[in-house]
Amino acid sequence: QVQLVESGGGLVQAGGSLRLSCAASGRTFSTYGMGWFRQAPGKEREFVAAIRWSRGSTYYADSVNGRFTISRDNAKNTVYLQIARLLPEDTAVYYCAATSSLLPNWYSRHAYDAWGQGTQVTVSS
16 A cells, blocks of 8 residues: 655745645555645545656646646655645645556546545635
8 A cells, every 4th residue: 555645735825835745655666656636625626736756747737737836756755746826716635646557547536546634725815
């Protein structure tokens, strides 16, 4: 199994920035990539960004492209999500997830096998 631990969330003013981290441990060699999702109160969990471990290929939701940057540090088994120019509507619990699929549908939460507990991001206006 793969264990995922997110960190870096908090309360930030609109216009500010944050960097979320997701540290993976356990059978990380069985995963091909990582994704970030978020879930706002009363809403479904939605895809934000994803990255393939090997090539570093990245995938973004249209709604966040340009403000969010996903990156990875293979040596540390850690994935990051840099968020710039935060908006109040970015307020959500942010989850990282791992996929063991070689060719996943990066945008679908069903493609991911392991999930972290989430980290809260609150953006004040």
